[in-house]
Amino acid sequence: MANELVLDTEDLIENPTPRVPITLCLDTSYSMSGEPIRELMEGVALFYESVFDDEIARYSAEISIVTFGNQGVQRYADFGPVERIPRTPLVADGNTPMGEAVCDALAILEKRKREYQNTGVDYYQPWLVLMTDGMPTDDINEAIKRVVSMVNQKKLSVFPIGIGHDADMDILSQFSPARPPLRLQGLKFREFFEWLSASVQRVSASTPGEEVPLDLDGIKGWGTL
Amino acid sequence: MSLEDDVAVIVVSDGAGSARHSEQGATGAVEVVTQVLRETAPWSDPEDVKERVLVACRSEMIKRAKALKCSVAELAATLAFVAVAGDIFIAGSLGDGIVAAFRGSRSEVLIEPVRGEFANETVFLTSSRAKEHLRIAKKPQDDYSGFAIMSDGAAESLYQRREGSLAPALSKILLWLDEQTSKDVREAIQESAMPLLINRTLDDCSLAVLRRVRVDMDALGKKSAAFQMELLGSKNIRGLRSRLAILEGYRQGLQVQAVSEVVGLSERTVRRHIRAIKMLLS
Numbered sequence: 001m002a003n004e005l006v007l008d009t010e011d012l013i014e015n016p017t018p019r020v021p022i023t024l025c026l027d028t029s030y031s032m033s034g035e036p037i038r039e040l041m042e043g044v045a046l047f048y049e050s051v052f053d054d055e056i057a058r059y060s061a062e063i064s065i066v067t068f069g070n071q072g073v074q075r076y077a078d079f080g081p082v083e084r085i086p087r088t089p090l091v092a093d094g095n096t097p098m099g100e101a102v103c104d105a106l107a108i109l110e111k112r113k114r115e116y117q118n119t120g121v122d123y124y125q126p127w128l129v130l131m132t133d134g135m136p137t138d139d140i141n142e143a144i145k146r147v148v149s150m151v152n153q154k155k156l157s158v159f160p161i162g163i164g165h166d167a168d169m170d171i172l173s174q175f176s177p178a179r180p181p182l183r184l185q186g187l188k189f190r191e192f193f194e195w196l197s198a199s200v201q202r203v204s205a206s207t208p209g210e211e212v213p214l215d216l217d218g219i220k221g222w223g224t225l
Numbered sequence: 226m227s228l229e230d231d232v233a234v235i236v237v238s239d240g241a242g243s244a245r246h247s248e249q250g251a252t253g254a255v256e257v258v259t260q261v262l263r264e265t266a267p268w269s270d271p272e273d274v275k276e277r278v279l280v281a282c283r284s285e286m287i288k289r290a291k292a293l294k295c296s297v298a299e300l301a302a303t304l305a306f307v308a309v310a311g312d313i314f315i316a317g318s319l320g321d322g323i324v325a326a327f328r329g330s331r332s333e334v335l336i337e338p339v340r341g342e343f344a345n346e347t348v349f350l351t352s353s354r355a356k357e358h359l360r361i362a363k364k365p366q367d368d369y370s371g372f373a374i375m376s377d378g379a380a381e382s383l384y385q386r387r388e389g390s391l392a393p394a395l396s397k398i399l400l401w402l403d404e405q406t407s408k409d410v411r412e413a414i415q416e417s418a419m420p421l422l423i424n425r426t427l428d429d430c431s432l433a434v435l436r437r438v439r440v441d442m443d444a445l446g447k448k449s450a451a452f453q454m455e456l457l458g459s460k461n462i463r464g465l466r467s468r469l470a471i472l473e474g475y476r477q478g479l480q481v482q483a484v485s486e487v488v489g490l491s492e493r494t495v496r497r498h499i500r501a502i503k504m505l506l507s
Contacts, residue, residue: 005401005413007421011394012382018344056427120387122344155342205427206242206345 017059018122020203021079021112023105025098027132027163029069032092036133036163036187041090043189048085050197057197058082060124060204064108068101069094075104079112098136102128102143102175106150124203125157129196131184133163135171144174151177161192161223179214182223191222232266234259234308235433237322239376241301241349242428246293250300253285254350258306266310271363274315278304279359282350301349304359305336305374307435312366316374319359321347323380325391327371327399332391334384336360338377347377371399371436378428382421394418395434402436404448406455410434442476458501471498 024047026040044065051061065077065086070093077086109126116123128147150156160172160181172181184192195218202212238254240247261274261281268274282304283297290297303320316324316335324336339358340347348358373395375383383392398418401410414432422430438456445453450462457472459465467490474484481499485492 005405005409006417007394007397009421011392011397012421012425013385013390013392015381015384015386122340122386124345125343203345212345 022127028067029096037092039187043193047193057201095137099140099143135168188222236306244301251302257281262308307372321377376431379430381426
């Protein structure tokens with residue numbers, strides 16, 4: 001090879017890493033008081049850490065959090081780099097305005113997609129993770145209609161997760177036309193978020209045409225159908 | 226790449242990550258598309274070329290799927306090509322590959338990638354929408370001096386998605402071909418360029434370039450013997466010397482008999498050389 005036939009990195013182009021926008025829609029109603037809210041908080045922090053530890057997912061995954069319960073619907077964490085772990089303690093109180101929270105989560109995801117489009121950043125199908133230990137106290141019809149429509153058009157991946165035995169799995173199933181909701185075994189938030197992080201890592205590393213199936217065996221460690 | 230019967234063809238086909246036998250689909254597509262482009266040159270009806278490309282790919286994939294006992298979808302692959310014959314070129318792309326062209330120091334994207342809303346979505350030869358999405362461009366070659374086609378993995382480092390612009394690396398590689406043999410450039414791409422590209426993506430990387438090399442006689446004398454042999458189509462040094470001598474006589478307007486006497490070769494051999502030179506200079 002002739003010596004002068006060499007390329008340098010400055011001869012190349014940097015494109016932004018395609019993003020995976022994820023919104024966690026978390027129940028912080030009164031019934032989550034005590035150990036459940038503490039375990040949830042720890043699980044969320046673990047999720048951020050675990051995604052950060054993967055060198056591909058670290059630059060792909062963007063996480064935002066909407067809570068419903070204490071002080072109604074709250075935007076607890078906006079999209080941002082995963083090294084910024086939200087540290088404000090979650091407080092469990094109030095009702096369960098799930099319908100409003102899900103609509104807000106969809107609005108956040110749509111806004112983020114527009115930002116990607118405006119700045120020329122590629123992105124994967126957004127994820128919505130809905131976690132609750134009870135049943136909604138507001139109207140959820142609009143939220144269900146919008147989520148189902150997006151899932152059917154392959155515009156959204158939804159993960160409805162019931163916490164404990166009081167979670168209304170029938171309601172959760174209405175949000176998920178493609179697969180049944182999952183019930184968390186006990187308070188295995190850590191196991192769930194580890195599994196979620198591994199799933200994000202697989203999507204971040206996928207290439208065009210590649211459909212990434214869920215790790216169904218991995219679910220057995222923390223959830224039941 | 227193939228250079229036969231005055232037709233130069235480059236084809237890139239990138240197998241889908243999820244399709245089990247996509248490398249078979251991609252290999253088959255490259256083979257049959259090269260053949261179709263050679264057979265249909267100079268491509269008087271681009272729509273007919275499009276149809277024949279798709280039919281040939283489909284038939285090949287069905288054949289291979291039968292042999293592999295799998296569905297055709299398991300052979301999913303994208304397609305990008307450029308072919309040049311005389312002063313006409315035809316380019317096509319289906320999927321997320323890029324077709325680029327070069328005029329002097331300027332580069333342009335001839336065919337943009339087709340992608341879905343999401344990063345892991347595109348269209349493949351096995352898609353029911355293949356005909357709708359296969360884009361073809363046929364143009365006079367004019368002052369186009371080179372072409373490049375690449376898979377989306379290579380495009381990660383060679384194509385700026387936001388601006389739709391191309392990396393300086395492509396022009397640099399094309400300029401290499403003005404000075405070095407295609408073998409040296411191929412080795413340089415493999416040893417220098419590809420490791421850089423592969424390090425910056427999780428996807429496979431494919432890149433093919435096609436360059437019209439123009440060298441005046443004075444400059445030709447300063448090039449390496451290997452470069453001169455490739456440019457003039459000589460098989461060995463002896464053949465190169467004969468061809469250079471005949472080329473010089475031809476340029477001076479000497480008759481075949483006179484050239485024959487000067488170089489010490491039969492008139493028949495001189496005529497054969499002149500035919501080859503004319504073809505190269507056309």
